[in-house]
Amino acid sequence: MERRNSSSGRKKPPKRAKSTNIATTALGEEPEKRGRKKSAPVKGEASSRDFNVHVKTAKRREYGSTLWLKRQLNDPYVRKAKAEGYRSRAAYKLIELDEKFALLKPGARVVDLGCAPGGWLQVAVKKTGRSGRVVGIDYLNVPAVAGVDILEMDFLDDAAPAALKEKLGGEADIVLSDMAAPTTGHKATDHLRIVALADAALDFAEDVLAPGGAFVCKVFAGGAEGELLARLKANFTAVKHAKPKASRQDSSEKYVVATGFKGRRDD
Numbered sequence: 001m002e003r004r005n006s007s008s009g010r011k012k013p014p015k016r017a018k019s020t021n022i023a024t025t026a027l028g029e030e031p032e033k034r035g036r037k038k039s040a041p042v043k044g045e046a047s048s049r050d051f052n053v054h055v056k057t058a059k060r061r062e063y064g065s066t067l068w069l070k071r072q073l074n075d076p077y078v079r080k081a082k083a084e085g086y087r088s089r090a091a092y093k094l095i096e097l098d099e100k101f102a103l104l105k106p107g108a109r110v111v112d113l114g115c116a117p118g119g120w121l122q123v124a125v126k127k128t129g130r131s132g133r134v135v136g137i138d139y140l141n142v143p144a145v146a147g148v149d150i151l152e153m154d155f156l157d158d159a160a161p162a163a164l165k166e167k168l169g170g171e172a173d174i175v176l177s178d179m180a181a182p183t184t185g186h187k188a189t190d191h192l193r194i195v196a197l198a199d200a201a202l203d204f205a206e207d208v209l210a211p212g213g214a215f216v217c218k219v220f221a222g223g224a225e226g227e228l229l230a231r232l233k234a235n236f237t238a239v240k241h242a243k244p245k246a247s248r249q250d251s252s253e254k255y256v257v258a259t260g261f262k263g264r265r266d267d
């Protein structure tokens with residue numbers, strides 16, 4: 001029997017299907033539109049003109065979230081990561097840095113600070129192979145990655161450096177830090193937190209790196225500055241800044257890459 005609107009006697013219009021049905025995936029930062037056809041792997045360099053998914057504003061979704069969603073759905077690196085099995089689009093940042101600076105060699109011992117959801121771990125383990133050693137840390141839970149030791153703890157915890165060294169079982173060839181603290185919106189506070197994370201990462205790198213080792217660290221705005229830059233220049237033979245293509249152009253994020261660790265004073 002047809003359902004009718006009791007007041008007017010007119011036929012009720014059929015319920016409209018929601019325009020999007022979004023779920024957060026294990027990629028963490030990567031939502032997907034359920035039911036959408038699986039995309040074909042993106043070959044070669046990703047292009048932002050490959051797709052343009054339109055996202056309608058849903059009643060319960062805030063405008064900012066809709067913009068974020070639209071950016072994710074139209075991001076070629078998000079699609080590429082999905083197609084190639086990487087847990088994060090960030091994986092391509094490390095791939096690009098490695099192509100440019102030849103960091104991840106077979107057999108290398110790597111520490112990844114701030115490793116969730118695990119894209120860099122996947123790249124590191126693939127590049128260093130069976131003879132390599134990869135250890136990661138994050139205060140977020142990271143699903144296991146074959147061949148990797150993962151610590152679920154705050155890197156700023158006093159016990160973290162020793163725990164990492166124990167897992168590593170010796171010196172490291174590369175210390176990577178993609179750590180980023182959640183922003184507070186208060187510029188000065190956010191800046192101090194970024195600097196504190198980079199400082200702590202460098203303290204650890206100087207303590208654990210083998211001579212000749214490399215340090216890669218996410219920095220923002222003007223890059224590594226002041227004391228951090230001076231320390232890098234004093235302790236490494238080359239210090240460069242790089243902004244991989246996979247790093248969003250509207251983000252002030254970049255990476256400082258220091259190679260040729262000169263060794264500890266006590267070495």
Ligand SMILES: C[S@@+](CC[C@H](N)C(=O)[O-])C[C@H]1O[C@@H](n2cnc3c(N)ncnc32)[C@H](O)[C@@H]1O
Pocket residue numbers: 087088090091113114115116117118119120121137138139140153154155156178179180181182197
């Ligand atoms: C941009 S994400 C890293 C993405 C990762 N490179 C990948 O490819 O999947 C930054 C990570 O740093 C972590 N982080 C920030 N501060 C940290 C801290 N003090 N200790 C451990 N992890 C931290 C965050 O939890 C977050 O998962």
